[in-house]
Amino acid sequence: MEETSEELKSILGEEALKNLPITIQLMKKMKMNEDPNSIMAFFNSDFHGSDMHHDAGQYKPISTIHNE
């Protein structure tokens, strides 16, 4: 069942938390993705289409000249 995390109590203060919305009291911690593949390489996209993450359009290798 849901409970206020001890860490959150120490960050915001137990008494202060009691006066905040219940959804704040029940906030959950999430780890940001540390997977190297998740590095987001965004480029300047002003007035341009596909300046986006490098993975886009890469669902297969261009050649099989090199085996990883």
Next chain:
Amino acid sequence: MNNTHSQYFLLYASCIPVKGISRSSIYDIQRNCLRLIPNLIYDVIKDAENRTAGELKKKYNNEYDKEIDIFFEELIEDELGFFTDTPKLFPKLSLAWESSSQISNAIIEIKEKSELNYNSIFSQLDDLGCTSIELRFTGSPTIDFIEHILTACNRSRIVSISMILPYADQFQIDNISYLSSKNLRVNKIIIHSAKENKKISNNYMVAKIYYTTNQLRNSSCGQICKENLIINSDLFRESQKYNSCLNKKVTITENGDIKNCPSFKKKFSNIKVKKLKEAITDAKFQELWHIRKDDINICKSCEFRYSCMDCRAYTQDPKNRYSKPLKCSYDPKTMSW
């Protein structure tokens, strides 16, 4: 299990069964993996698509009720399928494949002091909507020259670049990492004919860097092996109608010849005299784009046929355009590599 008697068992739409000559596969194109199953199970799954569990068991004369129950339980446990009262609300996944690119990927041979105008080539590729390129360098290019080439791709639709370089003294790891960190579009750098084999990839770099002692030539291409199989939605759908390697691909050689791939002898004009757009819209140029795995001898009966890169350059019988790729050692009949 009585409560499922009147229900339908469906595979999740992204789990697609594919029949081979000796066994079948379930392609899971949401989680990108593949499950091998006996052909008998393939038939049961297909029969279950338009029958309730009760009707299905009856079809098999109620001789395998227990086996069928256990089998469905396993598939549910592995999250490959589910029971439903309303199968009509769960349409199949459309296998259509459409692309907003006229050319999606390109291989470009590059040498320093070439008479080719690389800026113009990249700009033409950009106009065609090309997203991925492989740069095959020859000779011993300087770091400055490579940077100059990469800069030409900035602010273009080309968002993933792999580079193949023959080993030279200037390609020490520091220089290569520097290139990679300055050019986020680069996602793979392969240095061949190197002194040792090593792989460098870490959290701080977009690109993976490989040093290999092998000498890579055009004829090194076309390898199909267990380790190279790729399971994802795009490749699965693209290979239903198109060639998994050559579709929307173009090659420009060192001399500017326009080809389907570097391993072919056949040229379609030269970039010095023809616009890329004209060359690639020629029906002859696109002919090989339409050779599907389902058309190729032996491959058409293979359970892995929508997960490999085909090869039309090196085939078992060069006279037969539907011949199996030369460098694939898998025999779907005996199921051995």
Next chain:
Amino acid sequence: MILILCESKDLSVSEVIDWISFLGYNYKRVNTDHLIDGNYTLKLNNDQVSYQSNSITDDISMIWYRGGSEVSSYKYPVLEKINAAKSRMIYNSMKMEKKMLKKSLYDNVLEKEWLSNPLQIDKLNKISTLRLAKECGVDIPSSLITNSKQELLDFLNEHKELIVKPIYEAYDFNLHKEEIYMEYTSSISLPFIQKLETTFFPSLFQERLQKEFEIRSFYLDGDFYSMAIFSQNDSQTEVDFRRYNTEKPNRSVPFKLPENIEKKLNKLMRTMELKTGSIDIVKTKDGRYVFLEVNPIGQFGMVSGICNYNLEKIIATYLIKNEKWKKQVKS
């Protein structure tokens, strides 16, 4: 021409733009998070707006509005040298200033065809949407906003299981670079309620629905593109599927909403004057289709990719068609 107002990092927009170009049409993209550093000028005396030295008022007849985050202000000096209270004050006033800056852009191009109009979107909120949904005959979760422990206990008694969610929208803050605290939809139990004070900060409570699966439906001018998400298989995502399980994503498949449900939802969208949006629905184990909320600037990339609906092309085609129509009407 088509004008696109969006965030610089909106990848779905880039994909739609690729289709617009492929189909041979022109567009202008304005990244509203870069209004400060992106060279934005509004000349009130002749109604001219320009961005990156390009006019965005001339020759535009269709605008695609993708919302987007706050205007970024990283070029502004750090206010650390003044005391915390003063810096908060300046920060708040900057926030309003930036909001109005964005509004100045919308106001000036209002006479166009929109997908969807930001002024219309600004009028909506979670509670009013639920009320409108009910009026349109759409099933909604039994909901209660209260600050009273007794009311909450009675509500629990009636529904057995409850959830709590933000009245406005989910808030988050960074702890470190790698860790983030987020508000989610949470289930709450009797022991938790018993520990509450007699009165507390008013919160939104709803009956906890027994899910068979969730449905996310992308709506575009009368058409529904729906996806069923089997989030109940995974306890990590059971209550709120935004708590993504990245290693093993929830099973998600194309889904066809029953016709009578689509009809009512269509009525709701038309009542709200929204031409597009992402609609969240729960299909309960006892057969109800319960509407949760609509996001007028919904993310459609996931539904499009997993279900292969190719919404990027469908949206591009829609924008082109309506741009042509609006142009004809004008001339």
